[in-house]
Amino acid sequence: MSLGLRLFIVFALVHLGFAIWPEVDLAVSRLFHRPTEGFPLAAHPGLGALRYLLWNLTLLAPLVALAGWCIALMLNRQARVLPRVWGFALACFVTGPVLVADTLFKSHWGRARPADVAEFGGMLPFTPPFEMAGNCARNCSFVSGEGAGIAMLAFVIGVLGWHLVPRPLRRRFALGLLVLAVIGGGLRVATGRHFLSDVVFAWFFMGFVVLVLYRAMGMAEARHSLTLVNLRADLGAFRAGLRAMQQRPR
Numbered sequence: 001m002s003l004g005l006r007l008f009i010v011f012a013l014v015h016l017g018f019a020i021w022p023e024v025d026l027a028v029s030r031l032f033h034r035p036t037e038g039f040p041l042a043a044h045p046g047l048g049a050l051r052y053l054l055w056n057l058t059l060l061a062p063l064v065a066l067a068g069w070c071i072a073l074m075l076n077r078q079a080r081v082l083p084r085v086w087g088f089a090l091a092c093f094v095t096g097p098v099l100v101a102d103t104l105f106k107s108h109w110g111r112a113r114p115a116d117v118a119e120f121g122g123m124l125p126f127t128p129p130f131e132m133a134g135n136c137a138r139n140c141s142f143v144s145g146e147g148a149g150i151a152m153l154a155f156v157i158g159v160l161g162w163h164l165v166p167r168p169l170r171r172r173f174a175l176g177l178l179v180l181a182v183i184g185g186g187l188r189v190a191t192g193r194h195f196l197s198d199v200v201f202a203w204f205f206m207g208f209v210v211l212v213l214y215r216a217m218g219m220a221e222a223r224h225s226l227t228l229v230n231l232r233a234d235l236g237a238f239r240a241g242l243r244a245m246q247q248r249p250r
Contacts, residue, residue: 004211011204015130018197022128025195029114032190039115039192047187051146054184058097058149061156065089071238078237080230082222088213089156093149096209101148101202110134111142115192129197143202144194150184151206159214160226 018024032039041047069086072079112124112135119126127133129142139145154177165173185199214220 004208007204007207007211011208014200014204018129022126025114025129025197026119026126028189028196029120029192032192033114033120035121038121039190042115042191042193047191050183051187051191054150054180054187055146058093058146058153061153062090062093065093071234074241075234075237078234080225080233081227082225084217084222085160085219085226088217088219088222089160091213091217092152092156092206092210095213096152096206097145097148100205100209101143101145105143105205106140106145107138108132109140109142110136111140111198112136113141113193114189114195120192129195129201141194142198143205144185144188144198145202146188147181147185147194147199148202148206151181151203152210154178154181155206155210159210159219160223163224164227 032041034040065086068081069083069090072081072083072086110133111127111129111131112122112133114120116122116124116136117126118124124135125133127135158174158177161173162170181203185194185203188194189196189199
């Protein structure tokens with residue numbers, strides 16, 4: 001059974017679970033809600049700083065990928081790290097968090113955020129994750145944009161860095177990436193900005209995007225060109241090219 005099929009089966013089972021028991025979303029959010037305070041963790045300065053740190057990492061990663069892609073194209077055949085390695089990372093962030101999460105779902109699904117539903121002191125009705133509603137005009141709850149961004153960061157690091165990690169440490173590496181995704185998504189749930197299902201299905205959608213792009217761009221072999229030695233060589237060649245351009249007579 002292929003990885004894609006296994007992922008789809010798990011997705012279908014989780015989807016079925018939330019369809020049968022949509023109140024799971026309310027139960028989880030209720031753990032962080034106080035009748036007189038709302039979602040108090042939303043005002044916690046430490047959690048706010050951690051959230052912005054993770055968010056900035058998801059913004060920095062595609063910029064690094066774009067820079068690497070441009071350098072590889074400039075080096076042409078001299079590039080040791082294949083341009084499509086950087087192109088894969090960039091395509092993952094553009095397709096996943098931007099197009100799928102923000103454009104397709106958040107802009108059209110209309111699901112109200114936890115802090116805005118009647119169960120937690122708001123004025124809007126609660127709706128299950130896959131029920132399209134008109135309760136939100138823009139930047140809605142389903143799916144979690146930041147959850148998608150953090151998940152994609154973890155996926156891309158995992159795909160491109162897996163072969164660089166010694167075998168005895170790979171389980172810890174995978175666990176660390178899982179913790180990263182859980183912390184990033186958990187912050188959004190704990191602060192009343194997203195339901196659990198918003199985060200969980202953001203992870204699934206990002207996983208599907210990564211699988212499709214991984215196969216479409218032939219990353220099974222190409223990703224092995226990303227090594228520290230090759231990266232240093234490309235950066236050295238790029239700097240040498242810049243110096244040569246500066247020394248040309250004008």
